Amino acid sequence: MRRVLLAALAAALLVPAGALAASCPQTSVGDLEDEVQCLECGVPLQLATESPQANRQRALIGRLVDSCRSEDEIKDRLVAEFGPRVLTTPEDEGFDLVAWLVPALGLLAGAFGIGLTARRWRRGGRRRAGSGDAEQPAADGSRLDADLERYDL
Amino acid sequence: MVGLLALFSLLVYGLAAGGAERRAGESSQLGEGSSAPALALPLLAGAGRGSLADYRGKVVVLNFWASWCEPCRDESPLLQRWHARISPSGGTVVGVNVLDVSSDASAFAARYGLRYPQLRDGNGETLKDFEVAGQPWTFVIGRDGRIAAVRRGPVDEAFMRTEVLPLTQRPS
Numbered sequence: 001m002r003r004v005l006l007a008a009l010a011a012a013l014l015v016p017a018g019a020l021a022a023s024c025p026q027t028s029v030g031d032l033e034d035e036v037q038c039l040e041c042g043v044p045l046q047l048a049t050e051s052p053q054a055n056r057q058r059a060l061i062g063r064l065v066d067s068c069r070s071e072d073e074i075k076d077r078l079v080a081e082f083g084p085r086v087l088t089t090p091e092d093e094g095f096d097l098v099a100w101l102v103p104a105l106g107l108l109a110g111a112f113g114i115g116l117t118a119r120r121w122r123r124g125g126r127r128r129a130g131s132g133d134a135e136q137p138a139a140d141g142s143r144l145d146a147d148l149e150r151y152d153l
Numbered sequence: 154m155v156g157l158l159a160l161f162s163l164l165v166y167g168l169a170a171g172g173a174e175r176r177a178g179e180s181s182q183l184g185e186g187s188s189a190p191a192l193a194l195p196l197l198a199g200a201g202r203g204s205l206a207d208y209r210g211k212v213v214v215l216n217f218w219a220s221w222c223e224p225c226r227d228e229s230p231l232l233q234r235w236h237a238r239i240s241p242s243g244g245t246v247v248g249v250n251v252l253d254v255s256s257d258a259s260a261f262a263a264r265y266g267l268r269y270p271q272l273r274d275g276n277g278e279t280l281k282d283f284e285v286a287g288q289p290w291t292f293v294i295g296r297d298g299r300i301a302a303v304r305r306g307p308v309d310e311a312f313m314r315t316e317v318l319p320l321t322q323r324p325s
Contacts, residue, residue, distance in 0.1 A: 039252050039276065039277055040252050040277075052221035052222065052223070053221050053252055053253075055221065056220070056221045056253070056254055056257055057254070059254075060254045060257075081254055081255060081275050082252065082275045082276050083275055083276030083278070084276075085276055086276070
């Protein structure tokens with residue numbers, strides 16, 4: 001019984017260690033290259049192939065990846081080193097949140113405007129068609145009467 | 154209507170930001186005779202901040218550098234030598250480490266034995282103020298706080314002898 005308990009305890013201890021080993025490294029330099037800006041060249045790292053500054057940033061990211069840091073932890077470290085401009089995408093807080101919200105609101109407003117215009121246009125078309133149906137028979141009738149009079153035998 | 158206003162605001166912001174970028178890229182207006190812009194940054198090593206105002210009344214050789222910049226490696230020993238030379242007569246070299254990993258910068262300073270004051274500008278915010286377009290870039294600032302000389306690229310003995318030495322020999 002004691003042996004079984006010890007084995008179960010050992011297994012319980014081994015499973016999290018194995019899971020931890022499997023999750024390290026948590027990300028890669030390649031995963032972050034499009035999200036990190038080379039400040040010296042003004043383009044994302046993936047496009048800055050020759051820049052020495054970009055290479056230093058890559059080396060730093062590589063060291064952090066090797067020490068099993070997550071993507072968010074690495075981004076935090078980069079922001080601490082280089083400021084928020086180092087990220088190509090704005091963060092989701094403060095002023096940066098506005099950079100996400102304004103285009104989204106613009107798109108929503110645009111879609112709403114298009115919808116409204118289409119609805120008005122359709123209503124106007126129906127109204128014109130409706131009023132046309134009422135007047136048409138009267139006009140046709142008078143033209144028919146005139147034709148009949150002209151060809152009255 | 155709100156959407157249109159939001160789009161318009163975004164457009165105005167984009168144009169203004171683009172204009173600011175263009176201004177930064179335009180040719181330098183900050184030359185000899187201009188007052189040096191204010192500069193206050195964290196120290197590269199340890200806590201605390203340093204600023205140009207701390208050196209008022211001194212001749213300052215303000216050197217923008219990065220550990221990844223090859224010409225900076227060549228000029229660093231020369232800057233250290235000149236710092237030792239001009240210190241007794243009221244001169245100093247001040248380094249501004251820009252766009253660099255702090256541990257790389259500290260290792261660089263240790264490797265080349267740089268003992269002059271070092272400030273750190275990780276995101277390069279001072280580069281716009283000083284219209285610096287690359288590294289190394291050096292300003293010689295007189296005791297009156299005005300820029301006496303600018304070197305775009307590494308400094309050499311001749312530059313230090315002709316642009317820095319006479320300033321330190323003038324009485325304060």
